[in-house]
Amino acid sequence: MPDFDLVILGAGPAGTAAAMQARTLGLSVALVDKALFPRQKLCGGLVTGRCAAHLSDIFGMQITADLFETRRNFEFYLKDQSLGDLQDVPPLHLTMRWDFDHHLLKQALAAGAADYTGHRIEALDFKANTVALANGETLTYKLLIAADGVQSPTAKALFGKPFSQHTIGFALEIEGPAQAPTEATPIRIDFAAADWGYGWSFPKKHSTTIGLGGLHARNPEMKSHLAAYLAKLGTGEDAKVKGHFLPFGAPKPTPGKGTVLLAGDAAGLVDPITGEGIGHAIHSGALAARAAKTALDQGDASRALPLYTTATKPIRRAIAQARMLRPLIFARPLQPFFARTFAASTTLKRDYMHLLSGDTEYPALLRRTALRLPRAALRYLSAAASGN
Numbered sequence: 001m002p003d004f005d006l007v008i009l010g011a012g013p014a015g016t017a018a019a020m021q022a023r024t025l026g027l028s029v030a031l032v033d034k035a036l037f038p039r040q041k042l043c044g045g046l047v048t049g050r051c052a053a054h055l056s057d058i059f060g061m062q063i064t065a066d067l068f069e070t071r072r073n074f075e076f077y078l079k080d081q082s083l084g085d086l087q088d089v090p091p092l093h094l095t096m097r098w099d100f101d102h103h104l105l106k107q108a109l110a111a112g113a114a115d116y117t118g119h120r121i122e123a124l125d126f127k128a129n130t131v132a133l134a135n136g137e138t139l140t141y142k143l144l145i146a147a148d149g150v151q152s153p154t155a156k157a158l159f160g161k162p163f164s165q166h167t168i169g170f171a172l173e174i175e176g177p178a179q180a181p182t183e184a185t186p187i188r189i190d191f192a193a194a195d196w197g198y199g200w201s202f203p204k205k206h207s208t209t210i211g212l213g214g215l216h217a218r219n220p221e222m223k224s225h226l227a228a229y230l231a232k233l234g235t236g237e238d239a240k241v242k243g244h245f246l247p248f249g250a251p252k253p254t255p256g257k258g259t260v261l262l263a264g265d266a267a268g269l270v271d272p273i274t275g276e277g278i279g280h281a282i283h284s285g286a287l288a289a290r291a292a293k294t295a296l297d298q299g300d301a302s303r304a305l306p307l308y309t310t311a312t313k314p315i316r317r318a319i320a321q322a323r324m325l326r327p328l329i330f331a332r333p334l335q336p337f338f339a340r341t342f343a344a345s346t347t348l349k350r351d352y353m354h355l356l357s358g359d360t361e362y363p364a365l366l367r368r369t370a371l372r373l374p375r376a377a378l379r380y381l382s383a384a385a386s387g388n
């Protein structure tokens with residue numbers, strides 16, 4: 001029976017980062033995914049500055065033209081109202097997950113992870129520390145890192161369900177026709193294009209990725225919202241629509257159980273304002289591998305989860321702070337105030353961009369926003385925070 005320090009389930013950004021980091025630290029790793037790569041993953045493919053820093057730290061990877069297109073201009077809308085634009089913001093990068101994830105996987109395999117992609121999982125035995133594959137092979141592990149996405153079968157096996165229906169997000173996306181973009185072509189964000197959500201148009205060389213996402217429970221009509229959004233943009237109406245859940249700001253307080261660590265979407269690590277998940281996936285995957293290494297060096301695999309829970313606390317705190325701010329952008333009663341303030345304030349727009357670039361984190365943004373808020377909006381926010 002092949003025996004590994006770590007079996008990692010899922011070879012998306014979280015799983016490959018965990019594998020890469022674990023190999024760098026000298027652990028033996030099996031990387032399992034039901035898909036053969038390259039594979040499709042529904043995603044806007046916006047890579048923030050924060051994410052680029054993690055790619056550099058963990059994969060030693062730079063932003064290069066073969067995988068990324070850099071954009072520096074943004075335009076913002078709320079419903080039909082323009083909230084203005086921003087030129088020359090810190091660079092953001094667009095990629096296609098088909099190529100990006102395949103590239104990360106190749107790096108993790110080149111670093112020595114054993115390749116179990118294209119293998120379906122038959123059974124997980126958390127007591128015996130084994131993963132049975134559909135081809136009859138059984139892998140044993142000291143620690144399991146589950147990076148198996150938002151619908152994580154591992155989280156389901158551990159907790160009965162992978163996510164809560166109340167907090168889960170849902171997004172629809174299409175690949176529309178390319179519009180011959182240049183570096184100056186703006187990325188477009190439409191706040192409130194869905195209820196408690198937003199729309200995006202990411203102009204790429206070979207297509208324009210257009211999507212709409214928001215809280216699932218509040219958007220039973222997401223398809224018609226997307227149709228209206230595409231009609232407004234005047235493009236992509238005939239393209240094939242695909243949908244996927246995203247854990248919109250609802251991280252698991254303890255990201256795992258026993259000798260199982262959950263990373264990335266499986267741990268619920270997506271920012272509920274910006275929708276950023278790739279950066280947190282890479283970061284959490286690497287943190288899981290580091291916690292595993294420390295625990296195994298101490299000869300006590302059960303230490304990994306407490307270490308990992310502590311290490312990922314800043315990510316969960318940032319997501320919690322984003323949830324506190326979220327009503328300001330998405331709650332209907334506050335939208336006129338948000339539209340006025342955001343449209344009038346270049347500083348606020350720049351703050352939003354610095355948040356994406358990783359130059360600002362939520363605590364600073366929260367402080368600055370609180371200073372600008374009228375008392376009624378503050379009261380609304382604190383009431384929403386208690387029920388949010």
Ligand SMILES: Cc1cc2nc3c(=O)[nH]c(=O)nc-3n(C[C@H](O)[C@H](O)[C@H](O)COP(=O)(O)OP(=O)(O)OC[C@H]3O[C@@H](n4cnc5c(N)ncnc54)[C@H](O)[C@@H]3O)c2cc1C
Pocket residue numbers: 009010011012013014015032033034035041042043044045046047048119120121147148149150152153171172173211213244245246263264265266269270275276277278279281
């Ligand atoms: C429409 C949409 C747009 C988005 N846009 C952006 C964006 O622009 N920028 C951004 O930062 N984030 C974005 N996100 C979020 C981002 O896609 C995720 O946060 C990110 O992919 C999480 O990475 P992950 O490795 O945790 O999971 P995934 O990328 O989902 O990878 C999970 C892997 O697990 C595998 N798997 C699943 N089940 C099993 C199983 N039983 N056995 C073995 N393997 C299994 C899957 O095949 C998959 O390869 C978007 C999400 C959606 C839905």
